[in-house]
Amino acid sequence: MKHVPLAAAFWTMCGAAAAEGAPQAAIELYVDTATRQIYAEPGPGRQRLGRFVQASDAPAPAVAPAPVTSERAVAATTTVSTPSVRHWYDRIGIRGYVQMRYNHELGGDAKDLKSPGDRYIGRDQGFGIRRARVVISGDVTDRMSIYIQPDLASTPSGSTTGNFAQLRDAYADVWLDAGKTWRIRAGQSKIPFGWEDLQSSQNRIALDRADALNSAVRDERDLGVFLYWSPKDVKERFAYLQKSGLKGSGDYGMVGIGVYNGQGANRPDRNDQLHSVVHFSYPFKLANGQYLEVGADAYTGRFKVSTASVTLGGRTFTPGVDASEAGSTDRRVAAHVVYYPQPFGFQAEWTVGKGPQLDVGRRLVRTRSLRGGYAQLMYRFEGEQGIVIPYAKWQTYRGGSKFDTNAPAMRVDEFEAGVEWQPSNAVELAVAFANMRRTDVGAAPYRRIDGRLLRVQLQVNY
Numbered sequence: 001m002k003h004v005p006l007a008a009a010f011w012t013m014c015g016a017a018a019a020e021g022a023p024q025a026a027i028e029l030y031v032d033t034a035t036r037q038i039y040a041e042p043g044p045g046r047q048r049l050g051r052f053v054q055a056s057d058a059p060a061p062a063v064a065p066a067p068v069t070s071e072r073a074v075a076a077t078t079t080v081s082t083p084s085v086r087h088w089y090d091r092i093g094i095r096g097y098v099q100m101r102y103n104h105e106l107g108g109d110a111k112d113l114k115s116p117g118d119r120y121i122g123r124d125q126g127f128g129i130r131r132a133r134v135v136i137s138g139d140v141t142d143r144m145s146i147y148i149q150p151d152l153a154s155t156p157s158g159s160t161t162g163n164f165a166q167l168r169d170a171y172a173d174v175w176l177d178a179g180k181t182w183r184i185r186a187g188q189s190k191i192p193f194g195w196e197d198l199q200s201s202q203n204r205i206a207l208d209r210a211d212a213l214n215s216a217v218r219d220e221r222d223l224g225v226f227l228y229w230s231p232k233d234v235k236e237r238f239a240y241l242q243k244s245g246l247k248g249s250g251d252y253g254m255v256g257i258g259v260y261n262g263q264g265a266n267r268p269d270r271n272d273q274l275h276s277v278v279h280f281s282y283p284f285k286l287a288n289g290q291y292l293e294v295g296a297d298a299y300t301g302r303f304k305v306s307t308a309s310v311t312l313g314g315r316t317f318t319p320g321v322d323a324s325e326a327g328s329t330d331r332r333v334a335a336h337v338v339y340y341p342q343p344f345g346f347q348a349e350w351t352v353g354k355g356p357q358l359d360v361g362r363r364l365v366r367t368r369s370l371r372g373g374y375a376q377l378m379y380r381f382e383g384e385q386g387i388v389i390p391y392a393k394w395q396t397y398r399g400g401s402k403f404d405t406n407a408p409a410m411r412v413d414e415f416e417a418g419v420e421w422q423p424s425n426a427v428e429l430a431v432a433f434a435n436m437r438r439t440d441v442g443a444a445p446y447r448r449i450d451g452r453l454l455r456v457q458l459q460v461n462y
Contacts, residue, residue, distance in 0.1 A: 042243040092138035110451030117208030129153040192279035195336035199249040212372025212397040224260025228253030275301030302327035322366035328356035341380035348375040357400030370399025386423035401441040428459040
């Protein structure tokens with residue numbers, strides 16, 4: 001990384017965040033559909049009215065009386081208005097966010113660290129745009145919705161330049177009933193495996209996802225067809241957990257099933273063998289208003305590993321693959337529990353399974369067991385200066401990195417502690433200390449590197 005003065009980088013990003021922290025002139029109001037009471041925050045059974053500005057207490061200016069006009073003149077000048085027709089494109093909205101990052105080495109071999117979650121970790125790095133998302137979504141009809149999301153800050157493998165446009169999501173939801181509890185989702189979308197993988201990076205507190213879950217579906221997405229079901233009360237809870245700022249993962253169904261290619265987003269299928277996945281998650285609302293979400297996921301399929309010549313221990317070889325022509329066994333189960341920060345919060349996931357992994361001694365990629373997960377504590381403060389959420393996250397993983405060439409063994413032990421500050425809905429600033437011990441799975445000899453970092457992220461929402 002470049003030796004840019006850390007204080008200058010940090011205070012520049014803080015200044016950008018603070019500039020957005022001024023009180024907003026307009027507030028959003030919601031009406032309870034049952035009691036007709038007005039609220040200033042979303043909730044179950046509440047419908048959004050819009051944004052309103054407080055009226056001035058000054059007396060209204062006098063209005064001059066209108067000139068007397070005959071009924072015949074009024075009739076002659078009155079135009080009969082016709083109701084406007086609402087086209088499908090009137091229902092489409094555009095939103096998104098941008099994340100700017102800076103990582104600074106604090107000790108160990110931090111310059112040699114490599115992480116799948118952040119390409120700006122490592123040698124000769126400075127400021128970087130981690131994500132630049134634009135979301136185009138809406139209801140095309142009463143029974144079909146679309147969602148298209150490109151990322152304008154992608155870097156293709158092997159490229160020396162960044163900020164390419166690459167598709168993340170492109171799917172349609174077809175609602176099967178008037179109450180919109182059943183739907184079929186078709187296209188490239190997130191695979192319903194792992195709660196943190198389903199949670200948007202726009203909402204996640206920690207800077208990166210845990211490797212144990214993310215190594216199952218890198219980029220969290222693939223091309224497939226899924227069936228989701230969420231009863232009305234569950235749909236309302238999923239919506240509230242996002243709109244209220246509690247950082248929910250969204251509505252991927254209380255129950256979901258589906259099939260997908262299995263080779264990852266923006267990659268063609270290689271074996272004509274679909275993966276299958278099942279998903280369950282239920283958000284409980286306790287008597288004191290506290291939300292608790294628990295669930296489990298599982299998938300199974302065959303994965304085709306890419307291999308190439310490698311030099312390890314003074315020997316150069318191309319690993320063989322101990323699997324059928326359809327690919328290596330690839331299956332996992334995972335469980336999650338989320339105690340939402342109201343104000344104290346706790347979040348944890350764990351996964352076990354089997355997948356392809358390089359066996360250096362045998363010079364083979366063969367099916368081996370894997371395990372890992374994470375635990376995270378957080379606390380939500382809300383005051384005049386915005387929302388502040390300190391957090392601490394620990395993660396571990398022992399298993400193969402199937403999306404990397406030769407599926408090398410991956411060992412991760414990492415601790416991160418930081419704080420996220422939201423001075424307004426439009427901007428968030430996160431600062432974290434990370435103590436990383438992880439395998440460089442990008443190149444042989446697949447060293448395990450220890451290092452410590454100070455990490456800063458500025459996020460702008462629009």
